[in-house]
Amino acid sequence: MLEVPKSMIGVSGKLFVNSMLLRQGIPCRLAGTGYDIEVMLTKPRRLWKMLVTTNLQPKKAGGKGKMALDWWVPIEHEADHIACVDLSTLRIWLFRGQEYAKFAQQKAGGKYHLYMYTNRDVALRGPQSMKFDYEFESYILENRIYRGVFDK
Numbered sequence: 001m002l003e004v005p006k007s008m009i010g011v012s013g014k015l016f017v018n019s020m021l022l023r024q025g026i027p028c029r030l031a032g033t034g035y036d037i038e039v040m041l042t043k044p045r046r047l048w049k050m051l052v053t054t055n056l057q058p059k060k061a062g063g064k065g066k067m068a069l070d071w072w073v074p075i076e077h078e079a080d081h082i083a084c085v086d087l088s089t090l091r092i093w094l095f096r097g098q099e100y101a102k103f104a105q106q107k108a109g110g111k112y113h114l115y116m117y118t119n120r121d122v123a124l125r126g127p128q129s130m131k132f133d134y135e136f137e138s139y140i141l142e143n144r145i146y147r148g149v150f151d152k
Helices: 006-022 097-103 134-139 141-146
Strands: 029-030 037-042 044-053 067-074 080-084 091-096 106-110 111-117
Touching: 006 029, 006 037, 006 044, 006 080, 006 091, 006 141, 044 067, 067 080, 080 097, 080 111, 080 134, 091 134, 091 141, 097 111, 134 141
Parallel strands: 044 080
Antiparallel strands: 029 037, 037 044, 067 111, 080 091, 106 111
């Protein structure tokens, strides 16, 4: 695989989330500073702000551990929702801001850090739940849309 610049990874994630929302019939557009996508609903009229953070592929946790996906999100942000993208499997997890903060395993340097192991044979320390990608299936974009994530 060719080396993909980090700036292109981020843009790819934003465009991917935008296109998947449009494919589901949800009107949205790329946005400006402070957040990445605006979801515009008309009945009733609402505007949701979304922050998108993207991984090209899983990497070794801590640089030498088991394969995992991870995303860092600023604690202070304007977004209503956080979209976490894995481009290698074309998956998008969608969290409300408070859900992301709840599931994040670390908080450092003014950011929340959420990670998901992609290999099921990891020996866990500490809490034994919500550490694997399969445990977050209900947060996959299509599942969230089906359950009306933008209805509330």
